[in-house]
């Protein structure tokens with residue numbers, strides 16, 4: 001049933017990394033609110049599962065690797081041809097790496113940067129002309145790791161700071177062309193990215209200890225913030241990074 005609480009009915013939306021976790025929850029929420037959604041990712045099967053059963057003409061599985069400029073452009077083009085335009089792009093696809101920077105191989109850094117930074121760039125470059133045409137908007141799924149430092153996550157952290165930098169600067173460059181650019185910043189959220197820790201209370205406990213609301217985030221906590229930023233209710237919001245982190249980043253970092 002279409003709820004349409006957010007006024008995104010009929011909008012043409014592209015969500016990258018939509019086959020799992022936060023991206024899947026965002027794609028489902030747009031579909032539930034009557035938007036037409038292209039769900040993109042590298043593997044076809046989860047994308048097909050997600051769009052299965054959606055009303056005819058409202059959902060598309062668009063296979064592509066955002067780290068490749070040609071794929072990002074093709075996925076944008078497929079969305080535009082399927083839905084006749086593009087109103088909202090959600091740049092969500094990302095990889096993760098942790099550990100001592102001295103141990104990170106150049107190959108692993110390049111893989112991470114290719115998805116998290118180059119992926120944003122390729123997607124934005126392909127999508128912006130269409131967003132100018134529709135006076136649409138882009139929402140990035142950044143992270144609190146793009147706003148502050150983390151122990152043992154220097155490379156991931158650097159990529160998320162890059163995303164926040166793109167968001168703020170593009171908001172300036174495209175504001176007078178009617179395009180808004182925003183981000184959400186989740187903190188620890190239970191998804192495939194954190195699955196190694198999901199069953200491990202001892203590993204989760206230090207994260208939960210830093211979350212004012214006392215529990216990890218869930219993908220469904222993230223989707224409403226993205227739909228709000230993408231909607232006309234956020235018409236005067238651009239260049240903004242909305243923390244959806246249970247209060248994690250409200251702390252100075254000092255102990256309880």
Ligand SMILES: NC(=O)c1ccc[n+]([C@@H]2O[C@H](COP(=O)([O-])OP(=O)(O)OC[C@H]3O[C@@H](n4cnc5c(N)ncnc54)[C@H](O)[C@@H]3O)[C@@H](O)[C@H]2O)c1
Nearest residue numbers: 017020021022065066092093094143186188189191192193
């Ligand atoms: N889970 C957390 O604790 C957390 C916290 C803060 C921010 N985030 C951010 O949330 C977003 C979603 O992550 P998630 O937690 O749902 O993890 P996830 O691993 O479930 O989702 C990431 C998705 O991106 C896809 N992907 C990876 N590389 C890709 C590529 N090159 N091209 C296309 N798709 C690609 C993956 O296949 C996956 O479907 C990411 O941007 C992540 O950095 C997650």
